[in-house]
Amino acid sequence: MTLRRLDISQFRNLSGVKIKPNTGVNLLTGDNGAGKTSVLEAISVLSVGRSFRASRTSAIIQFDQAHYTLFAEVFNPLAQLQPIVPIGISRNKDNEQQIRISGQQARSAAQLAELLPVQLINSDSFQLLEGSPKVRRQFLDWGVFHVEPQFFSLWQASQKALKQRNKLLKYGKMHAVQQLDIWDQALASYAEQIDQLRQAYVEKLIPEFEQTLAELTFSDVISVSYYRGWDRQTDCLSALQDNRSRDLALGFTQAGPHRADLRIRVNKLLAVDVLSRGQQKLVVCALLLAQGKLLQKLTGKQCVYLVDDLPAELDLEHRKYLCRVLEKMQCQVFITSVDQDALAECWSEHTPLSLFHVEHGKVTPTHRS
């Protein structure tokens, strides 16, 4: 999947932006506060329907405006009849959102995500190592969502069952035993299926991750292990039933698929406690790149990479290795940098490269110097 056209209107400081990105590398340069990250943010909103850096829409809509509008043409090489898919999203200050795909109103943002898989590498990516299990679970589920068509509905059903169970635990107390039995069974059944999909995905992801680490010349052994959210020795239904009296006392479900995690370690210690900042960046990049490679291998789909401030934390050699991996994957990349020269030497002359200068919310194509 590649973006062939991108229009941004009344989004942060960007307005009247109309660009035709390259199918390869798109380098956005400009001073601090120019609007580079906002371009990545707009692409991410087109993929998942929400921003990666603001929970309030009013922060994203341009000051004094009523709504923002984003439009793109996505090239889908897997669709033979209509490979160009127009997508658009607009949102107003009341948080009302309209998503259109090929001229039709879309039911949910999940349809956008399916069409335009996007991976973001930015300073928040470190959360994959230092953040809560939720961050790693979201990372894992991004991958499973894109390769297993039945995953999303199972995940939605398990969330519903979990919510009902938690409600009973909190308010129903002991009178709700019969109803708890029903939700235990429902949750456990979805949990076992989700667990199998997640486990199978991690088994395929690990070799891609290890190979990517090697391509980035990272020599320490990093182990990635999957924790499914309840004791390995038992099934989910037994875990829920065994925990019931404690769950009732606490008012929520302690174990289950909502507690799954990936444990990323070096010499049995958490990677975040051992690795330097630059090494951590390489590890998180390897995880995110491995997901893109696996997506390509299993579905033929390519994801778009958004890389905010690639030079940060990485020396020139490692920047080059990272760029080489991205080049080899032949996916579309949008990269921001304050300093154009920091990335100038990183690309092979055969790589399609477009340069854009961002200034006061305007994006202008420039030439390779």
Ligand SMILES: Nc1ncnc2c1ncn2[C@@H]1O[C@H](COP(=O)(O)OP(=O)(O)OP(=O)(O)O)[C@@H](O)[C@H]1O
């Ligand atoms: N809702 C909004 N309306 C108008 N302008 C906004 C809004 N929200 C943020 N801005 C401004 O838009 C710009 C967004 O900057 P952005 O983070 O995209 O810059 P950047 O080029 O990535 O900068 P840096 O190199 O410092 O990371 C900032 O100048 C900010 O003050």
